[in-house]
Amino acid sequence: MNPNLLFWIPALLRMIFILAGASIVWWLFGPVYGLAVALIAVMALLFIQLSYLSQLGVWLEDPHSSKLPDGWGSWTEIFSRLYRLRRDDERHQADLTEWLARFRQAMHLLPDGVAIMDDVLFLEWCNPAAEKHLGLTLERDKGMRVTNLIRHPDFIDYIILGRYDQPLTLSLRDRKLIVQIIPFENRRQILVTHDATETDRIEEMRRDFIANASHELRTPLTVIVGFLEIASSGTALDPATREAHLKLMTDQAHRMQRLIEDMLTLSRLESIDYPLRSEQVDVKALIEEVAQEARALSGGKHQVSTSVDGPDVMGSAEELRSAFGNLASNAVRYTPEGGRIHISWTNNGGGPQFAVTDTGIGIDQQHISRLTERFYRVDKSRSRETQGTGLGLAIVKHVLLRHGGTLSIKSEPGKGSSFIVSLPGTKA
Structure with a gap:
């Protein structure tokens, strides 16, 4: 009606x-x-x-x-x-309030920075990521002009030119940021920031890895190819020279083999298609095996001792042997003849610990934080003399990541080093 x-x-x-x-x-x-x-x-x-x-x-x-x-x-x-x-x-x-709360929660959790500005660039809102990237504080800076808050010449030029179809790369607050402004509505603009520092670091590591791997492989290949060219040229060599050439080529071939094996090991450890196969590890037998390999590498030039006073653990015996063996072999390589190397397995209450302590040349503090980087060498000439690949500690790091463990290093130049592996306190 x-x-x-x-x-x-x-x-x-x-x-x-x-x-x-x-x-x-x-x-x-x-x-x-x-x-x-x-x-x-x-x-x-x-x-x-x-x-x-x-x-x-x-x-x-x-x-x-x-x-x-x-x-x-x-x-x-x-x-x-x-x-x-x-x-x-x-x-x-109520629905709008709920959606607004969800939106703000999502923006707070977003790793990229988001800031909303009006048509004259006055800040209306920003999420915590934008505050971190740009050095803003919403409560303090709301209502202020963004160009007065971000005083970077490249950013000012980007605003003035108004070419928002392409992002801008800025070095701001010791971070590499990718910044872009997106106009929306009639009187609003969104400023989006992405922290590319870690991506840039990973890309730099990838370039360094390729360059270092190429360099490490090129040196032995150059030696082998050079000797093969001499042999194929028909030049007569006396038996002693020929024997020396063959021995050097064999050493370089073994060096390439070790390098490739370590690179393949790293690749497997990083692959999601290579899950950890956990089993009960007989630690006492594992420590003895590692010690025997260290003694064989030493050739009687060092005093290698062991002590085992801890529980067996669950993990991959093969991976732990590789990690522990790398630490022990490094101790042998960097300890002068007549030095002492002690390999121990203990339980300190917080969990089992594996430690290799030596009386070697030691490491300066400035190098310790970078020791687990691939191909990082404190002394490149000495590393090649000791036949190291430069990947041993990187392998140790990835093995421990898969087992939930950590590596700590204590060292003093001229007095030796201690490499301590701490594993979770779950017993077999």
């Missing part, structure tokens, strides 16, 4: 009822009483209407659905409609 009819029909019926009542009183008691009754009825209706208008005005000051009056007559339908509208509005507002 038409809403107008729903309003006017009850109103007309009430007026007819008042007129009928006043007419009856007029007929029974005279015109004065009839008019008085009509006036009182109209005043009562007017008072009711004004009362509901007052309640409506009060409700509009705080339009909450639970505070809406019930109403009477036409006001019942009016308040009923207002209640439905307000209830729908509250539901939509």
